[in-house]
Amino acid sequence: MPELRTDPISGRWVIIATERAARPTDFSTPPVEVNDLEHCPFCPGREGRTPPEIFAVRDPGTARNTPGWHVRVVSNKFPALRIEGDTARSSVGMFTRMDGVGAHEVIIETTDHHTHLGLMPSREVANVVRAYLQRYRDLDGDDRFEYALLFRNHGRTAGASLSHPHSQLIALPVIPKRAAEELEAAERHFGRNGVCVFCRLIEQELAARDRIVFESERFVALQPYAARFPFETWLLPKEHRASFGALGEGDVLPFAEALRTTLHALHSCLNNPPYNYIVHTAPYTDHAGHFYHWHLEIMPRLTQVAGFEWGSGFYINPVVPEQGARFLRECAMKAGAEVLAPGGENE
Amino acid sequence: MPELRTDPISGRWVIIATERAARPTDFSTPPVEVNDLEHCPFCPGREGRTPPEIFAVRDPGTARNTPGWHVRVVSNKFPALRIEGDTARSSVGMFTRMDGVGAHEVIIETTDHHTHLGLMPSREVANVVRAYLQRYRDLDGDDRFEYALLFRNHGRTAGASLSHPHSQLIALPVIPKRAAEELEAAERHFGRNGVCVFCRLIEQELAARDRIVFESERFVALQPYAARFPFETWLLPKEHRASFGALGEGDVLPFAEALRTTLHALHSCLNNPPYNYIVHTAPYTDHAGHFYHWHLEIMPRLTQVAGFEWGSGFYINPVVPEQGARFLRECAMKAGAEVLAPGGENE
Numbered sequence: 001m002p003e004l005r006t007d008p009i010s011g012r013w014v015i016i017a018t019e020r021a022a023r024p025t026d027f028s029t030p031p032v033e034v035n036d037l038e039h040c041p042f043c044p045g046r047e048g049r050t051p052p053e054i055f056a057v058r059d060p061g062t063a064r065n066t067p068g069w070h071v072r073v074v075s076n077k078f079p080a081l082r083i084e085g086d087t088a089r090s091s092v093g094m095f096t097r098m099d100g101v102g103a104h105e106v107i108i109e110t111t112d113h114h115t116h117l118g119l120m121p122s123r124e125v126a127n128v129v130r131a132y133l134q135r136y137r138d139l140d141g142d143d144r145f146e147y148a149l150l151f152r153n154h155g156r157t158a159g160a161s162l163s164h165p166h167s168q169l170i171a172l173p174v175i176p177k178r179a180a181e182e183l184e185a186a187e188r189h190f191g192r193n194g195v196c197v198f199c200r201l202i203e204q205e206l207a208a209r210d211r212i213v214f215e216s217e218r219f220v221a222l223q224p225y226a227a228r229f230p231f232e233t234w235l236l237p238k239e240h241r242a243s244f245g246a247l248g249e250g251d252v253l254p255f256a257e258a259l260r261t262t263l264h265a266l267h268s269c270l271n272n273p274p275y276n277y278i279v280h281t282a283p284y285t286d287h288a289g290h291f292y293h294w295h296l297e298i299m300p301r302l303t304q305v306a307g308f309e310w311g312s313g314f315y316i317n318p319v320v321p322e323q324g325a326r327f328l329r330e331c332a333m334k335a336g337a338e339v340l341a342p343g344g345e346n347e
Numbered sequence: 348m349p350e351l352r353t354d355p356i357s358g359r360w361v362i363i364a365t366e367r368a369a370r371p372t373d374f375s376t377p378p379v380e381v382n383d384l385e386h387c388p389f390c391p392g393r394e395g396r397t398p399p400e401i402f403a404v405r406d407p408g409t410a411r412n413t414p415g416w417h418v419r420v421v422s423n424k425f426p427a428l429r430i431e432g433d434t435a436r437s438s439v440g441m442f443t444r445m446d447g448v449g450a451h452e453v454i455i456e457t458t459d460h461h462t463h464l465g466l467m468p469s470r471e472v473a474n475v476v477r478a479y480l481q482r483y484r485d486l487d488g489d490d491r492f493e494y495a496l497l498f499r500n501h502g503r504t505a506g507a508s509l510s511h512p513h514s515q516l517i518a519l520p521v522i523p524k525r526a527a528e529e530l531e532a533a534e535r536h537f538g539r540n541g542v543c544v545f546c547r548l549i550e551q552e553l554a555a556r557d558r559i560v561f562e563s564e565r566f567v568a569l570q571p572y573a574a575r576f577p578f579e580t581w582l583l584p585k586e587h588r589a590s591f592g593a594l595g596e597g598d599v600l601p602f603a604e605a606l607r608t609t610l611h612a613l614h615s616c617l618n619n620p621p622y623n624y625i626v627h628t629a630p631y632t633d634h635a636g637h638f639y640h641w642h643l644e645i646m647p648r649l650t651q652v653a654g655f656e657w658g659s660g661f662y663i664n665p666v667v668p669e670q671g672a673r674f675l676r677e678c679a680m681k682a683g684a685e686v687l688a689p690g691g692e693n694e
Contacts (some may be wrong), residue, residue, distance in 0.1 A: 312524075
């Protein structure tokens with residue numbers, strides 16, 4: 001019997017439809033291919049092909065916009081928004097608009113065209129996290145911006161037009177709808193119960209343990225009760241913090257390790273699937289919010305999502321989250337030697 | 348300069364990013380291909396390969412589950428929900444679930460494997476609309492169902508696993524999140540302004556005329572001000588009606604003509620793109636709602652939508668809706684002979 005489940009935060013109903021998992025087309029997604037090596041503008045030695053460097057983790061003594069970097073941040077060459085301009089709103093009848101002001105940056109995560117966050121040593125992933133934080137905080141200084149959307153598209157079917165490992169950051173003068181809804185829901189929950197809904201979720205999930213994918217001292221990866229997608233996985237800090245920007249230096253490596261381990265499990269157990277991840281965080285305008293709890297949501301794209309699903313907010317997930325989580329846990333355990341490679345690679 | 352626009356109903360902000368339209372990959376979607384003819388379970392003569400017929404428009408004297416039909420409705424062979432069971436909810440901690448009770452039906456729109464709603468004569472599309480209405484109303488009689496989701500996926504990238512023309516109807520014991528949000532927003536607007544937000548939208552759009560794609564006596568097709576997708580098009584009845592189920596027989600052919608003309612324009616002007624459409628309607632539990640206004644939303648899938656977009660509720664649309672609407676209007680006018688074929692095909 002399929003099951004209807006509701007997400008305790010968003011109120012979204014999802015069908016967990018085990019019967020449909022039998023359809024052979026459901027998981028026919030080929031692994032993500034590496035391509036465009038010859039023309040890749042993100043490879044070392046081609047720094048001139050991108051807009052100028054905004055930030056980099058570099059070898060000492062190397063010059064900007066030359067090789068010697070490990071992580072490099074540049075403006076998106078085809079930005080969705082422009083950095084110049086103001087955020088005055090204007091209306092015509094019932095419609096409201098403003099200039100498309102914002103920042104759109106690309107975080108180039110490594111010099112290696114062929115690797116992936118889940119395959120990199122944790123100390124290198126930590127440098128990527130440091131770049132995230134530096135850019136996240138720097139853009140917070142611009143009063144025009146209300147929210148920063150930090151995300152990663154892996155694979156062409158997940159929207160990545162270049163296969164060289166990279167993430168993106170879009171700073172916005174408005175709060176995106178889903179973020180606003182989640183914030184409101186968390187605030188309502190806090191008002192009613194006096195406790196952060198995510199803290200409560202983590203507590204309940206760690207007690208039940210049937211949807212946990214990975215746990216470390218400071219982070220937990222789990223498949224949500226009302227997962228929209230097969231193997232959808234959330235990575236949450238155990239400690240209550242509203243804003244991603246509040247991640248302390250002492251948490252950078254633990255977060256990098258948790259992210260790397262989770263992505264490695266998805267990569268090795270699901271044949272390098274395309275995915276998107278999004279950092280869910282409090283807005284710039286209220287990053288001390290006691291009711292919100294930043295986290296990262298990973299959405300593997302193993303099934304063909306019909307457009308009606310995002311038009312209707314109605315999802316059909318052919319994988320039971322408890323089974324998906326157990327599959328990933330057991331698979332990651334078998335691949336243990338790879339997940340925690342010897343030689344101090346994971347420090 | 349890109350523009351940020353907000354949808355007056357949902358409050359969703361969208362970037363209208365003209366600069367990005369120049370990216371060659373943006374519109375590389377190949378036209379929808381017809382396939383699986385040899386094994387198609389929806390073709391005439393193969394009625395035994397589907398679950399039994401629930402409803403059909405048939406030639407007089409022909410038997411159920413045999414040829415002689417024009418439109419045929421069957422249960423989905425791989426249903427997302429099961430018709431048997433009750434809708435009792437149960438909770439574990441903060442999670443709520445119920446059995447996956449519901450109906451999942453397939454409306455086979457024609458015997459012709461190779462055609463498409465936009466290419467069929469309006470009187471045949473009217474029979475499809477009659478099948479929609481018969482099933483929509485019949486399932487309304489089941490007290491367990493709160494909402495019916497009526498949708499069409501065209502093309503494999505839009506989620507259609509079979510290419511024989513068909514729509515789907517899912518009757519649900521809950522109201523999907525997006526529908527609930529739209530209903531709440533419409534109710535709030537009515538409470539503040541004393542007028543239906545869609546009636547106001549239609550009035551404003553018909554006065555401005557710059558986003559109108561098609562207009563007939565009773566229907567209007569337009570590209571919404573804050574369109575999420577290139578050439579996103581909404582088809583609305585001019586007369587205020589909350590529920591799709593309230594469509595009278597006198598409106599069936601006018602609606603079929605408007606739908607056919609709009610789909611024909613998309614088909615012929617955009618090289619048979621994949622798309623999804625969804626009927627947005629009041630729930631079964633409140634179909635007389637004075638504040639809501641049923642309509643149909645068509646979402647062409649011309650760009651690669653990154654998963655982060657439905658995770659964040661944040662969309663980047665590379666086509667300015669006014670330009671998109673003008674393009675479709677002008678193109679449809681040139682193709683006028685096809686849009687309104689002679690010989691009474693459109694009656």
